[in-house]
Amino acid sequence: MDTTTLIQASAKVVTITELKPGDVYKRVDDAYGGTKLIFGIVRDVMNNGTDAAFTALEVxxxxxxxxxxxxxxxGASLSLFAARPDEVSAHLVDVQMAAARRVADAERALTTAHEAFDAVVxxxxxxSRGHELTPATTGAIDGQVA
Incomplete structure (x- = not known):
């Protein structure tokens, strides 16, 4: 079954007719071999009478x-959909939690790297204080090879 037919039959259609700073939206992106949903917040809308554009912070x-x-x-081909502020806030909470996990992982890795560095130093x-290193010895000690 064609997904367009399925979605059109069951969806409440909301058309974005205006964008202003602070508006939130969802955008479907098909780049890099997969479809993903991106949330955005409009930062600026620009129009000089001939050209128009808008900037957004997307996460x-x-x-x-x-x-x-x-x-x-x-004229850019965009798949923009209306979003509710609470929907964007919930998404940002998830993103913040993922970022916090990455920070914790990076801090653990940094601590491990510092410990290794300090051990080498x-x-x-x-x-340099004169403690000599001696070569490892091999031989049988109580019947075992060391």
Whole structure:
């Protein structure tokens, strides 16, 4: 069955007829081999009498959710849909939680890297103070090879 027919039969149609700063929207993006839903907040609407464009701060879900400022010119092929502010807020909570997890992971990795660095510095300091390194020995000790 054609999804267009299915959706048109059951959907309440809301048409975006005007954009102003602070408006929120959902946008369907088919880039990079997959369809994804992106939420946006209109930052500026520009019109010089000949050309029109708007800028928006968009936040998508994913492994590395990063707010991105986008510029859309008149005539661009966009799939914009109305969004409710509470819907965008809920999305931002999810994105914030994902970002917090990434920060915690990065902090753990940084701590581990600092510990490794400090251990190497301590070993080098021991050597520079005259503590000698000796070669490992091999041989049988109580019937075992060391």
């Amino acid at each position: 998508e879900s994913g492994y590395q959710p990063t707010p991105t400022v986008k510029v859309f010119k008149a 301590a070993i080098r300091d021991d050597i």
